[in-house]
Amino acid sequence: MCKKEPGLSNIILTAKQQALTACEDTFKYDRWNCSLVFNKRPKKSIFKKIYRETAFVHALIAASIAHAVARGCASGNLSRCACFGSFKNTSWHVRGCGDDFKFGKRFTKNFLEWKQAGSDQIAEIVKQDIIVGMDSVGEQMKEICKCHGFSGSCTTKTCWKRLGPFNSAMGLLKKHYHHAVKRKLVNFTTKRAVTPKARKRMQLDKNNLIYLQKTPNLCVSTKGRICKDIHNCATLCCGRGYVTGKKIVKSRCKCKMVDCCFVKCDTCVETADLFTCK
Structure with missing residues (x-):
């Protein structure tokens, strides 16, 4: 074929x-x-x-x-x-x-x-x-x-x-x-x-x-999986609980128009909570 x-x-x-x-x-x-x-x-x-x-x-x-x-x-x-x-x-x-x-x-x-x-x-x-x-x-x-x-x-x-x-x-x-x-x-x-x-x-x-x-x-199979949030952990982790940590999140920010037709952005770095199933 x-x-x-x-x-x-x-x-x-x-x-x-x-x-x-x-x-x-x-x-x-x-x-x-x-x-x-x-x-x-x-x-x-x-x-x-x-x-x-x-x-x-x-x-x-x-x-x-x-x-x-x-x-x-x-x-x-x-x-x-x-x-x-x-x-x-x-x-x-x-x-x-x-x-x-x-x-x-x-x-x-x-x-x-x-x-x-x-x-x-x-x-x-x-x-x-x-x-x-x-x-x-x-x-x-x-x-x-x-x-x-x-x-x-x-x-x-x-x-x-x-x-x-x-x-x-x-x-x-x-x-x-x-x-x-x-x-x-x-x-x-x-x-x-x-x-x-x-x-x-x-x-x-x-x-x-x-x-x-x-x-x-x-x-x-959910051990070590990352949850979306603590509410998701309640289901995903099957009642075993979870470990809280931190992760670094990079995103585009402070965007502005340059020379008429181009968009220029900075890269912002933030920390966010990380939830991992036990």
């Missing part, structure tokens, strides 16, 4: 990096901080089973790939997709090159081996989580327009669809993480095909992430 599309490799790498960065930033002060293993134990991979965290990562990866591919289409880095077509309006002609999110979703499904995933219940759950992830990005799609005409009139309007920054979808993805629904497999087997009853139950949860197993205790 990557050989047929020269620009694809870089886009996938971009998707991987933006997913990792956004996840670590979003869960920086949570007990689970986007680690792919539980309690720093390599054999406790989150992909061994379908935990809440596994469902989230499936959604996150799908969301990031769909977002990056859609953006790649708009920038002209992919030849297999095209700009949005034009359409008629009663008062103006609308045309623009936007983020092709439909192609991004279609590509993501194929890239994640959607068709090869099978028809068993676990495959259905993974598909569900992938869709929730992509839809979280799609909800950030907005129409941007620019007017053309004499004296500020809008005789012609150019419009295009644009996704928000990937970080703008993380709030919704994290909300899905906290509201994920735990389900049981029918007859506790992974091989049985999805029954009509099970499928109907899953359809009721079509807007939610689905997981199967309870997350292991994460408190072991």
